[in-house]
Structures are given as C-alpha cells and as structure tokens.
Amino acid sequence: MSSPQDNSPSHHSLAFRVMRLCRPSFHAEDAVLRLLDPLDLLAAEDLLDDPALPAESVHRLSDPATPDAAAAGDFTFRDRFQIRNPVDAMSLSGLLVLPQSFGNIYLGETFSSYISVNNSSKFEARDVIIKAEIQTERQRILLLDTTKSPVESIRSGGRYDFIVEHDVKELGPHTLVCSALYNDGDSERKYLPQFFKFVVNNPLSVRTKVTSFNYCITLENTYLEACIENHTKSNLYMDQVEFDPAPQWIATRLEGDNYSSDTNSKTRGIFTPPVLIRAGGGIYNYLYLIKSTLEESGQGKADGSSILGKFQITWRTNLGEPGRLQTQQIYGTPITQKDIDMHLLDVPPVIILERPFQVHLSLTNQTERTLGPFEVSISPGITSSEEKMVMINGIQKLMLPPVEASNSSIIDLNMIATKLGVQKISGITLFDVREKKSYEPLPDVEIFVDIIS
Amino acid sequence: MAAEELDGAGYIQTTTVSDPLLSSPTSALDLPFDVPSLLALARRGQWRAVLDAVAAARRGSGLHPHHHLVCLALSVLSLSKLRRFSDAAAEIDALDAPFDSSRFRFEAYPSTYPGRSGSMIPFALRFLHADLPQRLGSRSVTVDRLYALLDLVQSKIREETTGASNELWRRRQGFLLAALCGNHFVHREFEVALALVRQLLERDPSDPMLLSRLGYVQLQIGDLTGAKASFARLESLHPEGERTVELKNLVGRNRALEFIVAKNYTAAVREYEECIERDAADVVALNNKALCLMYSRDLSDSIKVLEGALERVPTAALNEILVVNLCSMYELAYVSHGDVKKSLSNWIAQVAPDDFDPSCTRT
Numbered sequence A: 001m002s003s004p005q006d007n008s009p010s011h012h013s014l015a016f017r018v019m020r021l022c023r024p025s026f027h028a029e030d031a032v033l034r035l036l037d038p039l040d041l042l043a044a045e046d047l048l049d050d051p052a053l054p055a056e057s058v059h060r061l062s063d064p065a066t067p068d069a070a071a072a073g074d075f076t077f078r079d080r081f082q083i084r085n086p087v088d089a090m091s092l093s094g095l096l097v098l099p100q101s102f103g104n105i106y107l108g109e110t111f112s113s114y115i116s117v118n119n120s121s122k123f124e125a126r127d128v129i130i131k132a133e134i135q136t137e138r139q140r141i142l143l144l145d146t147t148k149s150p151v152e153s154i155r156s157g158g159r160y161d162f163i164v165e166h167d168v169k170e171l172g173p174h175t176l177v178c179s180a181l182y183n184d185g186d187s188e189r190k191y192l193p194q195f196f197k198f199v200v201n202n203p204l205s206v207r208t209k210v211t212s213f214n215y216c217i218t219l220e221n222t223y224l225e226a227c228i229e230n231h232t233k234s235n236l237y238m239d240q241v242e243f244d245p246a247p248q249w250i251a252t253r254l255e256g257d258n259y260s261s262d263t264n265s266k267t268r269g270i271f272t273p274p275v276l277i278r279a280g281g282g283i284y285n286y287l288y289l290i291k292s293t294l295e296e297s298g299q300g301k302a303d304g305s306s307i308l309g310k311f312q313i314t315w316r317t318n319l320g321e322p323g324r325l326q327t328q329q330i331y332g333t334p335i336t337q338k339d340i341d342m343h344l345l346d347v348p349p350v351i352i353l354e355r356p357f358q359v360h361l362s363l364t365n366q367t368e369r370t371l372g373p374f375e376v377s378i379s380p381g382i383t384s385s386e387e388k389m390v391m392i393n394g395i396q397k398l399m400l401p402p403v404e405a406s407n408s409s410i411i412d413l414n415m416i417a418t419k420l421g422v423q424k425i426s427g428i429t430l431f432d433v434r435e436k437k438s439y440e441p442l443p444d445v446e447i448f449v450d451i452i453s
Numbered sequence B: 001m002a003a004e005e006l007d008g009a010g011y012i013q014t015t016t017v018s019d020p021l022l023s024s025p026t027s028a029l030d031l032p033f034d035v036p037s038l039l040a041l042a043r044r045g046q047w048r049a050v051l052d053a054v055a056a057a058r059r060g061s062g063l064h065p066h067h068h069l070v071c072l073a074l075s076v077l078s079l080s081k082l083r084r085f086s087d088a089a090a091e092i093d094a095l096d097a098p099f100d101s102s103r104f105r106f107e108a109y110p111s112t113y114p115g116r117s118g119s120m121i122p123f124a125l126r127f128l129h130a131d132l133p134q135r136l137g138s139r140s141v142t143v144d145r146l147y148a149l150l151d152l153v154q155s156k157i158r159e160e161t162t163g164a165s166n167e168l169w170r171r172r173q174g175f176l177l178a179a180l181c182g183n184h185f186v187h188r189e190f191e192v193a194l195a196l197v198r199q200l201l202e203r204d205p206s207d208p209m210l211l212s213r214l215g216y217v218q219l220q221i222g223d224l225t226g227a228k229a230s231f232a233r234l235e236s237l238h239p240e241g242e243r244t245v246e247l248k249n250l251v252g253r254n255r256a257l258e259f260i261v262a263k264n265y266t267a268a269v270r271e272y273e274e275c276i277e278r279d280a281a282d283v284v285a286l287n288n289k290a291l292c293l294m295y296s297r298d299l300s301d302s303i304k305v306l307e308g309a310l311e312r313v314p315t316a317a318l319n320e321i322l323v324v325n326l327c328s329m330y331e332l333a334y335v336s337h338g339d340v341k342k343s344l345s346n347w348i349a350q351v352a353p354d355d356f357d358p359s360c361t362r363t
Helices: A038-042 A055-062 A086-090 B002-007 B035-043 B047-059 B065-081 B085-093 B123-135 B139-158 B163-186 B190-203 B208-221 B224-237 B245-261 B265-278 B283-295 B299-312 B320-333 B338-351
Strands: A014-020 A110-119 A125-135 A140-145 A151-154 A159-167 A172-183 A189-201 A204-214 A220-230 A236-245 A249-254 A283-292 A307-316 A322-326 A340-346 A357-365 A374-378 A390-392 A398-400 A408-417 A421-425 A428-432 A445-450
Touching: A014 A172, A014 A189, A014 B320, A038 B035, A038 B065, A038 B123, A086 B163, A086 B208, A110 A125, A110 A172, A110 B320, A125 A159, A140 A159, A151 A159, A159 B299, A204 A307, A220 A236, A220 A307, A236 A249, A236 A283, A249 A307, A340 A428, A374 A390, A390 A421, A398 A408, B035 B047, B047 B065, B065 B085, B065 B123, B085 B123, B123 B139, B123 B163, B139 B163, B163 B190, B163 B208, B190 B208, B208 B224, B208 B245, B224 B245, B245 B265, B245 B283, B265 B283, B283 B299, B283 B320, B299 B320, B320 B338
Parallel strands: none
Antiparallel strands: A014 A110, A110 A159, A125 A140, A125 A151, A125 A172, A172 A189, A204 A220, A220 A283, A236 A307, A249 A283, A307 A322, A340 A357, A357 A408, A374 A398, A374 A428, A390 A408, A421 A445
C-alpha cells in the first residue's frame, strides 16, 4: 500500500510492494448486518401479552430452523438477516482484519513490514541481491542483506517475500530503503532502489512532581506523582508502569481502593478493569511513596540533587501490540526549607459584599528557636494601580506574638470584600519584626462574593 | 429472478381481504403476504424483491392497521439493507406520530381486534428507527435512542404480563445490550463496551459466546491477562467431553488467537485447520488462518485459502471483511492488482446478496 518514491528512469523488471504489518484487529460488523428476529419484524411487540395466542403460529415466525421455501442447492445468506442468539447483535465474530492503512508510528513500538519483490516482466531476474535498511538522521540500520546468498532467480510473474522488524528508538523522519541488484532479461546488471518514508512521533509524555511533607522534624515523606498523557491516536492499555527507584530509595505505589459496585457479582474474578488511557490527550495518574533506605536522620532528603529513579512503561494496543519506553532520571525537587510555614486553613462558604468575614491562618515555626513577633498585612500589588478587592477589615496590620520552636498558632483574620463576583484573597504577607524579614505572600485563593439574597 | 417469485401464488391473500366493517375481526398474526416466501427472499438477501413484495401488499385493499406497520418495518429494513438510509428515514417520518401514540395500539380499533390490547408496533421498527441516524451521520442520536429503547424494554419487563411475554422482552433486552456493546466497540469506547459485556454476563455467566466476546474486547484493548482468564473460564465451564462441534470450534479459534498474540503462527494455523476439518464452512477459521499464513511470510498460500473459501463455501465465505483482507493481499502481491480485483468484483456482483457492500473491493 505504500507508494514507492522511485526516481529511476529506466524500466525495471522488479518492483517492491510494501505493507506495514502491525497486528490485525477484530472487526465488529456494524455496517450492514443488523440481524433481527423475524418475530420482532412481523408481529406487534406486545403480541405475546395474549395468553390465548396459538403457540405454533408464533413459533413459525421465529424459528430459524424453518426450511427455506427454495430448493436446497440455492444460495442462502440467512446469517446476514436472521439472528440466532440475541447476543449476536454484538457481532464481534472473531474475524480479524488486516491493517488498512500505514497508520502512525511511535517511539518504543516495533515497526514490522511485509516486503514483496515482484517480477512483473516477461523475463527472469537472476542473482538478485536484496537489501533493506532503515535510515534516520543519526544512523543506518541494516535489516536484510542477501549479498552472501543471492536469490538465484525470480521467475516472470514470481515473487520473493520477506518480513522485516525494527524496534523504533529514534524520533523524527525515517526512511525504509529497499534495493535490489539483479540481472535482467538482457543479462544487464540493474539496480533498483525504492524509498518509503515515515515519521516517528512521541507516544507519551510523563509529567512528574515530587513533594515532601514535613509531619514533624523527624518524619518527612516524599511523594512522587506521575501523570502519563497519551498523544497517540489509539487507546493505550497500560500493561506495566513501574517506577525503578535509585538504590538509596524504596518506592511503594499508592492506589485508591478499587471501587466495585457489586460485591456479590458473578463476574468478579475474571474482571479487573484495565488501565486504559484514551487516545489524543487522555491521562492517568500514578502516586508513589518514596522512602529512604538509609537512616532517617538527615540523609534521606529528596532534594534537588538526588536522583529518585526512572519509569519503565509497557503499553499495548490491538492484540497485544507492545510499546516500551523508559523515562529519563527523575530528580527530587529543590526544597527551600521554610522557617515559617503559613497557610490558609479555611474560608467561609458564603461571603457577602461589604460584610466582614473571618478566615483562619495557621502559622508553624519549623525551626528550633523562637521566632517573632510578627506582622500580618496585605501587601500591595505588583503594580501600584492594582487594587485589592478583598482587604483586612479594620487596622491594616495585625500584630502577632512570637511563636516558639516547632509550635503552631491559629490566627483569625478579619476581612471584607469590596466587589462582587469572583475575587481573590491575595497578598497576605508575614513580616518578622525582630529579624526584619518578610516572607513570600500566601498563594491567591479565589472566593465568590455575593449580594444579600 | 425476482419477477417469477412475485407472480407466484399469494403475496396478497384474497381470503383475508374484505370490507373491514363486514369482515370478522382479524388475527394479529395475519399478514397480507405469504410469510414463508417472504422470509425465503430475506434469507437469500434479495432485498429488492422484498421491497417489491411489500409495495405490492400495500397496494392491496382491506389492509388492517397492523398490516401497515409490518409493511413499514419490512420496507424500512429493506431500504436499510440496500443502504438507502434517507429513504428509510423518510418512510418512518411519514408515520406522522410517535410510536407510542394511541393510534398504534390495538385498543384503538376494537371492532377489528376485539378484546386485544397493547402496542402494534413491531419491535424491529423501533430498533431500525434508532439505528438510522448513525447511518446518516448522527451517531449520538442513535446512541440516545438505543438507550431510551433499553429503558422502554426494562419497564416492560417489570410489568406483570404473561411468562412468554416477559421472556420475549428479556430477549429484547439482551439484544439491545449487545447492540449497544457492539456500537461502543466500533467507536473504540472500550470501557463502556466492557461494562455492557459484564452486564450481559451477569444475566448468563456461563454463555460461551459472551465469554469469548469479552475475551475479544480484552484482546483488542491489549489486556492479554484478562483475555486469557476469560477464555480459560469458558473452557472450565464447558468441559471437553460435552462440547458440540460449534463449541469445539469456538474453543479452537480462541486458542488460535492466543497463539497469534504470542506470534506463534504455525500453532495458530494448526488450530484453525482442526476447526476447518470439523466444519468446512467455519469462515472465521478460514479467514484468520489466511492472515496467519500471511504473517508467516506466505502470501501466496494466504491468498489461496481465501480464494478457496469463496469457491468452496461461497455463501458462508462471502462477507465484506474476508473480501477486504483478500484485496489487501492482492494489492501486496501484484504490482498491477487492478485486474485481479476487477474479476473478484465481477464474481461478487453475480453471486452476492443485495445488501453486500461493493465498496469493500476498493475498485
């Protein structure tokens, strides 16, 4: 099906025919069949509501074994009309169909192709040396070479076939170069090259995020989130997604409970829902707990310089066609250990325009000495013209007493919104009065400001 | 060929035709044509003849309301089979009232159907009405109608009627669940397809066809472990000594698929050959065997298997997928494949039923 891009002007006895040979697919005959039960076609749907109806006359309509009125030797396409079993409406007879187009090729897959060298001339071709190779920007990979044992003869109307396979490990343009060197009918030595071009794309992207949570000074957990996105045009079945940690780490996959609505199901056991990522942008998330194999005190921090490990991913498509990829090394995120952790605990569910409301902040001193006193205020926007629609109600600076080492305190902050609709609480900033140190403002929080209903 | 059948005795049975006011009430099973002849035409795929027969019946006098509806159902089916989808849709639109209108109930005609109640609509008509939009480019309308029809069927099952009626509606429920599953599969909505197969298996956990199809969906997804488990369950629920030929072949073909997944094409071919020996018309085995030969680098023999199937068991083998596969093989095998495909097309035109899709030869 690939059309050859052949620049040779002379007439050749031989020609290459190439067909990509990825695995076949099942066909569901949706198009024409629509198998039906004649009873559903020839009688009212509520026919059997009448208990007095003679059974044989109904049976006569429905029974698929009723012999045809025509002679025995006649053609019958009964199975294109009459359903035997209601479940046959699913079709899916098990018929396999060959790949109907070249399709897309992705990194990690195996490129497989049927190559047929045809002799469409009236003369024999002799001493045929056939070569097939893949050329990319970086290299040439030889797939087949019959130089050592040339094909003695391809008769007129005959063929020499071979199948090549190549694990795709590079992105970008690839060319399958097929060439035949042979003696034609006039004993002239001829050379036929044919080129088949295709492009290899990236099937997946893996986005990772490493987060460390400090539960207290001595216990720190590192979590690795990985989001796999499918860029191909097929649904991908994730056969294996494994995180291979570097030697100093142990990784445990964390999964949600498999929610199954039927605890008493007859089909439980043969039915584990597969992890299937949809074509063209579908995603799936994985979560791992990373723990250090070394002593906890101090050495096990997943900071920016440490390698956590990498992912090995095996996916499958129709009839188990596999693809395999390995990610690059994943590093821990650089941690700026904050002395003070401040975050918003809660925001009221209903906020009314120009009516004061309270938010609660939590302030944790993550060092080993007392810090403070502090001031909490709303810092002005980046540009002076940026107005804050949500402000502190009352005195614009809230004074807080010092906080001892490893201690937390809860702060009430009285606020007021001056504009309707979706607004942001932004710019809440903490200032350590004694050390004259200002901390990064809290991340913005969206709220909805309503009028009194 | 069609003309002779039409002129034969009785598409219009004169005995039931009379003035509705004077005639005795009619049976809901009486039809204005000879049912066995019509079914024979349908089974031979002679849909143009069916269409003509229905048109002739409609021209007759003394047709009762349920006659019109059955003729409509047959006409819509024939037009669909002939791929005249707009015409089919137009016929239903001409009804000018929804299927649930009281006009289409027996109670509306007490003199014609004394003491009878219920809907006169043939169930197939509802199904065809749901199926048509996707043929005309609106797949989402088809899916909506099919699920609405499923709701209707399920409410009928809950009604207290006769045992036979209940069983009939349960069969229809299975039919719809299966049709929906196939629809979702074609559109690669595999998770929904799996959920529907699962629902069907809840009703009949040991059905070998269902277990096989579950396996096929799992194989299509790439879930090899799941497919293996489904096939194994089938084999354990239906031990070897008790299998019919059909079941033996089903098991054999499933085993062959597992060999294909492992790329062991020789073993797969052996399984298929055993199936063909038991049943020479096992088209799935014939077709899939040919593909295995091709994947084993034996294009010539793969072509021979398919051509041989068409020659020896033409009515079983003549299906669009087998032809698509054969044409793909021709395109690979012959530089100038136009001629060989043309002669295949010509042979098909002489032998194929009216509803055969000629575009599968890509000529």
